[in-house]
Amino acid sequence: MKTAPNPINTTKDQTSPDMKKIVLFFALMLSAMAGWAQTDAAAPAKSFMDDPFNHPLMPLYAVTVLVFITIVLVMLVAFYMLRILNTLVEQTEKERAEKSGKVYVPKPGWWAAFWQQINDFTPVSKEVDIDLGHDYDGIRELDNHLPPWWKWLFYTTIVWGVVYLIVYHVTDNLPLSSAEYQNEVNIAAEQARIYRASQPTATVDPATLVYTADEAILTKGKMVFTSNNCASCHRPDGGGNAIGPNLTDDYWIHGGGIKNIFTTIKNGVVEKGMPAWGKVMNDGDVRDVAFYIMSLHGTNPANPKAPQGDLYKQEAPSDTTKQAMMK
Ligand code: HEC
Structure with missing residues (x-):
């Protein structure tokens, strides 16, 4: 461990003995920190608890804890000294009172004085003054303010x-x-x-959408489908469950084909439990997932949900090739 140059040598002439001690203390702290910093440079970043002594923040924590302990100690000592001082003062007062033949009444402590001040209790000796004269089986009523x-x-x-x-x-x-x-x-x-x-908002106009089995779009669409929990309501294979309808058959509640599917996904059917995804994803993602839904058509998953809605007849030849083949 390399030690920092001792600053006492350079500041010798101006400093008092107390100052020297303080400077020495900080010099030691600094050299300790320098040592820690050096060992740390090579080590990879770790969580503090893995290796506390080599952690880069260790010197900072150590100094903070030291300062804290010092403050607590100083306060304890100050408190103790005050107590001693108080006892001495009390003793002198007691002696003085005894010498002059008076009865020594110790002054109330600061807490007792404070308590009396904020409550302004009527002393027991003055209770007669505030006694209302009501006596209920020995319980008297006082007119306390x-x-x-x-x-x-x-x-x-x-x-x-x-x-x-x-x-x-x-x-x-x-x-x-x-x-x-x-x-x-x-x-x-x-x-x-x-x-x-x-x-960048690429707004998609559903009227211009034409479905093609574009590999890149379908891969992205599948990701959107999975990462947005579509499966929790439509099943991972799109076959539908108790909540959401089958997305693979020929029957559509809100119309099949890329244009309708895009619109349904974007606007949702909120009152029926289908969220409006246009609020949380951009048009590009809606389009991708709509393409993916289109690609699920005719996949005939096992145990599909019974058809809901109307048999959808494609609106244009380019809309879906699969549907055309099924007729
Ligand atoms: C909280 C459940 C829930 C989630 C999550 C959900 N849906 Fe739906 N979805 C529904 C319900 C319910 C319907 C049927 C609405 C109706 O009856 O009008 C529906 C309908 C649909 C329809 C229209 C079906 C038709 O027959 O017209 C499509 C397309 C669709 N959802 C796609 C999706 C996609 C894509 C996602 C994920 C981005 C998704 N849904 C997430 C509940 C959900």
Whole structure:
């Protein structure tokens, strides 16, 4: 381990003995850190717990812990010294009182004094003054006033209420929570708009779509189908389950063919449980998955869901070759 140059030599003339100790302490810390940093340079990045002593952040943590311990120690010592000082003062006062023949009454501690101050208890010796004279089987009723802390809390709420009323309802300086919410929604909408504007949006016009068994598109479409959980409602093979209809047969609720399928996927049938995917994916992905659905046509998966909707007759010869073959 290489040690850092000792800064004491260079600062010898100006520093007091205390300063020297502090400087020495930091010099030692620095040299320790330098040593750690060197051993770390070669090691690959690891989680802290794997090898805490060689972790790059170890020196930082060590210094933080040391500083923390030092603060705690200083506070403990200060507290202890105060206690000793207090005892000494008390003792002197006691001696002085005894010398002058008075009875020594120790002063209440700061907590007891504070407690008395915020509660303003009536001393037991003065209870007769606030006795209401009601005696219920030996239980007397005292006319205790409310503790000051309670009253001040109450006054504060009144002041707070007035300020609130003026700021929020009279001068309208600050927005109410509904307006605050609306502001945040507007900001988010603006950010979303900026984000969307920055994204290349290839909008697809369904009217121009023509299905072809394009390998690249079908591969992407299959990925979209799998990664968006289409299978949870339509089965991995598209055969349909209790929720979603069969996507491989000739019967379509919302019309078959690439144009209808694209539109159904993009807009969804929200009231029937088919999400509007156009809200979460771009037109390109919708097209790809629509192509993939088209490719599932006629695959006859086992245990398909019974046909739903109407027998679909293709709208154009180019729409699907498979359908043409089936007729
Ligand atoms: C939460 C369940 C659910 C998910 C997830 C889901 N769908 Fe659907 N889907 C449905 C339901 C239900 C229908 C039938 C709607 C109706 O009855 O009108 C449907 C209908 C369809 C139709 C039209 C079927 C027809 O007969 O007209 C297509 C195409 C379709 N879904 C494709 C997809 C694709 C692609 C995905 C994944 C991106 C997907 N669905 C994800 C529930 C779902």
